[in-house]
Amino acid sequence: MFLHGTSQVNDQGHLQIGGCDTSDLAEQFGTPLYIVDEALVRQRCREFVNAFSASGLKFQVAYASKAFCVLAMCRIAEEEGMSLDVVSDGELYTAIEAGFPVERIHFHGNNKSIQEMEMAIDAKIGCFVVDNFIELHMLNAVAAEKNQKVKILLRITPGVEAHTHEFISTGQTDSKFGFDLGNGAAFRAIDEASKLANLEILGIHSHIGSNIFEVEGFKMAVEKMIGFATQVRSELNVTFKVVNLGGGFGIRYVEGDTPLPVAEYVKAITEGIIDFFGKHDYPIPEIWVEPGRSIVGDAGTTLYTLGTSKDIPGVRKYVAVDGGMTDNPRFALYGSRYEAVLANRAGEATEELVSVAGKCCESGDMLIKDIELPKVNQGDLLAISCTGAYNYAMASNYNRIRKPAVVFVKDGQADLVVKRESFDNIIGNDVIPARMQKQALKA
Incomplete structure (x- = not known):
């Protein structure tokens, strides 16, 4: 992955942005996470x-x-x-x-x-x-x-x-x-x-x-x-x-x-x-x-945690992240292309060709098709670059997935600028009509 702005690989082999180790950011703020340089x-x-x-x-x-x-x-x-x-x-x-x-x-x-x-x-x-x-x-x-x-x-x-x-x-x-x-x-x-x-x-x-x-x-x-x-x-x-x-x-x-x-x-x-x-x-x-x-655009990076995978011999290996088209619909809309790196193993050589899928209930929920990465493991962190424009802006709650947090990083300091949505946020505007209210059981 091309390193934009202040991004670099630190001595631990981790991707670092704005002087902040992305592994530390994942631990502190969770994933998916929008990181802005x-x-x-x-x-x-x-x-x-x-x-x-x-x-x-x-x-x-x-x-x-x-x-x-x-x-x-x-x-x-x-x-x-x-x-x-x-x-x-x-x-x-x-x-x-x-x-x-x-x-x-x-x-x-x-x-x-x-x-x-x-x-x-x-x-x-x-x-x-x-x-x-x-x-x-x-x-x-x-x-x-x-x-x-x-x-x-x-x-x-x-x-x-x-x-x-x-x-x-x-x-x-x-x-x-x-x-x-x-x-x-x-x-x-x-x-x-x-x-x-x-x-x-x-x-x-x-x-x-x-x-x-x-x-x-x-x-x-x-x-x-x-x-x-x-x-x-x-x-x-x-x-x-x-x-x-x-x-x-x-x-x-x-x-x-x-x-x-x-x-x-x-x-x-x-x-x-x-x-x-x-x-x-x-x-x-x-x-x-x-x-x-x-x-x-190039100041934004989205950080994910890798979960399951599916290897179809002779066809494709899918690796799934804990986000997808809900936090980045641009692949589904435009066929947008991205680069990525394993943020916790950024210094390692690539070994396999994979396609990065999201967790939504849609076959079209893809983020990257065919990218060379080191052999991926469940729990690895994947950083996709250039996600600062039209990603958070277009994010949705499809499948009632909560929108990620956003942090600004600069000079080794990470500041939360948008909180991760809560379950209460998800149902906050829902209303159950009176006729659907559960009635108290008769004694």
Whole structure:
């Protein structure tokens, strides 16, 4: 397994993260366990902020909290000078409870409810990213009722298809997100929004996909946006102050993945903005981006305990862990690939090819197919890397399995940031109707 961030193999042959022995972490907090390398998270935040600062342009780097949203992560984002992207009332509530500066919160989503709009307006968040015509008029009406004028970006689909999985590719014409640029919907949206008294147009937003390893897609998106911006300025007399290029910056999951350094993505975006907007004598807008996976993805490791195994001669050997698709559904959703190591025997040579299965009652509950490991034993600890993004965020209680705890590790200290769910948590919202209550036995 490639060792990310502060990960290393210590003198005992154990995987160590943030100065903490994973064997000790398993004993203290149990497994499955999400381990987050805090130093690496902060490093990734600073890479984005520093790269944009070097460009000399005005900018906001908004952490896309959908990747991993807990109170402690919101606090880190604030401390590192980032803004915050939320997509639900739950994420907004988490940010508010963490004390995140509300003026740096951007609210996304293709189906915001009136209640979510009211909550966000009452909190005085910085910006809404409007996704469709219905939302445009709903938001104006809610803002009018509250006698507020809210700032908006309009999300457009620029017709740029990133080289990524079809389920996480979002910039193409056939997408549930945004106003389409090619069929004129984006232009009509700006026209309508400019006439709504309780909305202030800041600019436009696009997001072309996820886990992108090249810059061409971002450059194409910038070129499409300047063409649109000049048309809108000429025909509607609206000048965009903000251009948001979204996120999608890739990370290394397995050997062969080739993400670029953060600075290269940022350089391509900022130079593209300066070049294209400069050629059209257009005021250089403030640049916003929304990294999520690239902030927390490779900083996360999930630690499991190995249990049973099944060897099918000539076919496959399955080894099962005490978690699975409930704490990491990404293999089932996308066929995502991962690397792993026996955390308690990290220095040993590999001996056998195995496939890592989960404990859920589903044949598709797999985490890794075909990985070389030392000969595994029941009770060994398995660490799967790069599970910081969309793992805890997508975790479920299928089979009524309790969600794992989350710890941040840094400088030899492990801090619990999410408690392991209890059995009481599992049934906490269950209600037995009165007609089903057990009656006391008659004497």
